[in-house]
Amino acid sequence: MGSNKITIKAVTVSKKFKDTCVKFDHLLAHYNSAKLTQIRQKLRNELKxxxxxxxxxxxxxxxxxxxxxxxxxALTGRRDIQIxxxxxxxxxxxxxxxxxxxxxxxxxxxxWHDHDEITYAAIAKADLLVFCVTSMLFDSVTVENFKQLAYQxxxxxxxxxxxxxxxxxxxxxxxxxxNYSQSLGEAIYPYSLDEFPICFIxxxxxxEGxxxxxxxxxxxxxxxxxxxxxxxxxxxxxxxAKFDTPIRIALSCVDETQWIVSRNSNQDSAFLEILTRLSRLVRKERDRLRTNVNMIALRLSSAIVKEGTLIASGALTNVDFERLNQQAELKIRKYYDQVQQELKAVVNAAINSRDKRINEFLDLPLVETFLTCVTQSKKDKLTGVNVRKLDGVNAQINWIKSIGDRGKYLVNNTTTSEELKITEGETSEKVINYDFKPWQDLDIAKIISSMAKFMTTALGRVSDRGETLEMRRELQMADIRRYITSQFQAISQELQNQIKIECLELERQVYGEIEKKIMAAYTQESHAIAASNQSLKHLAEIRHDFEAILNYITQGIENPRV
Ligand SMILES: Nc1nc2c(ncn2[C@@H]2O[C@H](COP(=O)(O)OP(=O)(O)O)[C@@H](O)[C@H]2O)c(=O)[nH]1
Ligand SMILES: [Mg+2]
Known part of the structure; x- marks a missing residue:
């Protein structure tokens, strides 16, 4: 049997994540310690x-x-599927x-029979419906089914x-x-084939290949x-983006493991505790921002669907569709602008909260004690010979100082002017750049313009046929109502996705820098300790793998069409 080489990126990511989790799980099991067993349980429960x-x-x-x-x-490579x-x-x-x-x-x-409820529920919940036909294309039943799913x-x-x-x-x-495209297009008239991704395989x-x-x-x-x-x-x-949260959960377990495993030196373990707590703090802040953004997205989404239902249920009989369309666009745009405002407010609040919390954190006795302690140990060691250790101490002090917002700790705790120089350049404030996708670039404009075209053609059909005008019109109106509702659903979905994608970018801007600093410190710290400890080396590799997946999905989101 040949190997199945084809796969989609979501599967690659999913597989890599699962493999890394398994590796991590084995490592945790290997230690046979109560604390690590707890982490292992936590990892399993939270990822479940x-x-x-x-x-x-x-x-x-x-x-x-x-x-x-x-x-x-073909997709899965499984040949035991019932054909x-x-x-x-x-x-x-x-x-x-x-x-x-x-x-x-x-x-x-x-x-839609009741006994097929499981299938209907599955269809309703699925992220993607792949509607399959053969080169015989649509027969009348299939085309009705297609329209029903798409529009009804x-x-x-x-x-x-x-x-x-x-x-x-x-x-x-x-x-x-x-040829097929043309026939399919004619079959679903007055709806348009352009609205669906289509492929021929x-x-x-x-x-067999x-x-x-x-x-x-x-x-x-x-x-x-x-x-x-x-x-x-x-x-x-x-x-x-759905992988983002589980990966971060796994990473937080890696943090805790590292902290527990490297309790061999008080100073290293104190530093790791600082890192772990800080990283937990940042994660909480990030979760809060994400929840707030999701709430905005949901509110917007249901408002738009409601708008669509209102328009569709209104008296459509003598409506000027051109005007109706313009109104729809204006209203959705208004929602869009409103959302941008709300997002800005939420992001600003997140930045303030982030800075406040980090400053509070740096004021904790834990950090204070650590700084006093390492400064002392540094003085002691200045007379000694352990130069490598001294480098580590310097790095730890400098790192904490670089986190201090607006150089707070620089003022309070600087011991030598040399350290001041190192951190000076990093305290400049990053400005958040609200780089939202411009209205023109959203597919919404396309949806709205196809709506106008549809309504005109749908109405145009009335006079084409010989049936009672009354009856025909009733049918056409029903078609139009369904169509409008489905288009507004599509718009609401489109906007929700857009916000979801933007949210990740916002998170990156608000928390990216501090998270990078924490990650770098972890890496440095684990290299230093791992030199003497095989397990920690493995742990460092696991951390690296999780971070690589995280980077990969973030890149995918930054350039979704590449
Ligand atoms: N020539 C050809 N036959 C196919 C293709 N895909 C499926 N078949 C055949 O069509 C029949 C039905 O396939 P199956 O996958 O069971 O269809 P399902 O009922 O939609 O699940 C089987 O005999 C398949 O071997 C294809 O791409 N080309
Ligand atoms: Mg089948």
Whole structure:
């Protein structure tokens, strides 16, 4: 069997995180100490909810026998998945793909029966719905189902369309894709295909290519285009950010472990205690900012959905759609501006609180005692020969001073002018840069303009047909109402994602510098101690791995489309 090389970034991150957690868990178990067993338990308990939630849930729905199970087999590399199962016996199955949930459903969901509740709940909760059809494209039932999910249920913002079994029909790929796109577009009229990510693949070719080691089949399967779409979806919506909290939880356990394990020297352990407490303090501050930002995002999101419901339920019959559209845009813009203001206020409060707490922390007897103590030990050692140790002492003193906001500790505790010089340059205040995505760059403008186009075409259709005008109009209006509601849902989701992505950037700006300092101090400290201790060396590696994942997801969020 060939190895399955293709994977999406969310899976890579998830796997790396899990592996590092396992390594860490082994290390903690290895010590056989009560305190570390406690940490181990804490790590397991706190990460449990994140494992259960899973970072990403992808549900596969669509035509019977369109290759949903085959696509899941292609993604996961698992070949024990039921292919060709009978629609009447098939149940919804959940596969774990390194922490990503893949939901294999029996097929279409045109009638919403109670006994399929599990599947409906899964569809409602999924982050992404992959709607699969074959190169036979939409039949009337499938297209109704597609519209129902997208517009009636309002899932269009999380839907993706996959045309599978591309190799079933002969011909040039580009030509086929153009033809299929046109037919699909006509089938979902008056809705537009542009609103959905779409890709054209042959999952079976891909599986065979992998299993037989035939790169040619892998290539023609176009499966990579599906992977690319998945990555874009995950990154644009900031799903990788979901790893942020669990990684930080794990890191805090690493901090505590290091502190406990290196109790061999009073001074090192005192310094580690300072680091651990400070890092805990910063984490709490960060959590508070995140909660506040989330609350703003939720408020905004529900306000916009409500707005959509209001507009849709209003008397639409003789409405000037152009004006209605302008009003919608104005209102959403107003919300957007308001949110920017609220975010600014929350960030300012966070900065003040951060500075206040850090200053309070530096006033604690713990820090004071430490400084007195190391200064004393430094004096003692000046007459001795332990030069390397002395470097360490200097580094620790300097580090604490560099944390002191506006050089507070520089004034109070400087012992030599040489130390003053080292820290002077670092006390300049960083200005937070509110670099929000400009309104024009949001996809909302696109959604709104497609709304105007839709309503005009939907209305235009009334006079095209011969049915009773009254009846037709009633139907068109229902279409339009559903459409408006779903568009507002999409906008609310888009904005929520935007805020989520911005939140991470804000956190980086508010806490990034202090966190980097803490991380660097930890690294330096652990290098110094690890030289003589194998376990601490492993711990340092584990810390490094967690930090690397954290950096990776932050980069992904900074350049989501790269
Ligand atoms: N030619 C071709 N056949 C496929 C492809 N994907 C699935 N099949 C076949 O279509 C049938 C149904 O596939 P399955 O994955 O069970 O579809 P599901 O009912 O949507 O889960 C099986 O015989 C598969 O081997 C594909 O990309 N190309
Ligand atoms: Mg199946």
């Amino acid at each position: 909810i994140y494992q259960e939630q899973s970072v990403l849930t992808i549900a596969f729905i669509g035509q019977y026998s369109s290759g949903k199970s085959t696509i899941i087999s 060709n199962s009978d629609i009447t016996t098939q149940k919804t199955t959940i596969y774990d793909w390194n922490g990503i949930k893949l939901i294999d459903t029996p097929g279409l969901f045109t009638e 249920k309002g899932y269009r913002w999380k839907m993706m369309l996959v045309v599978n079994k591309m190799s079933d029909e002969a011909g040039d790929d580009q030509q086929k894709i153009a 042959d999952a079976k070719d891909y599986c 992998v299993d037989q080691g035939e790169d040619f089949f892998v290539e023609v399967s176009r499966f990579q285009s599906f992977i690319d779409r998945l990555n874009t979806f995950v990154e644009c919506r900031g799903y990788l």
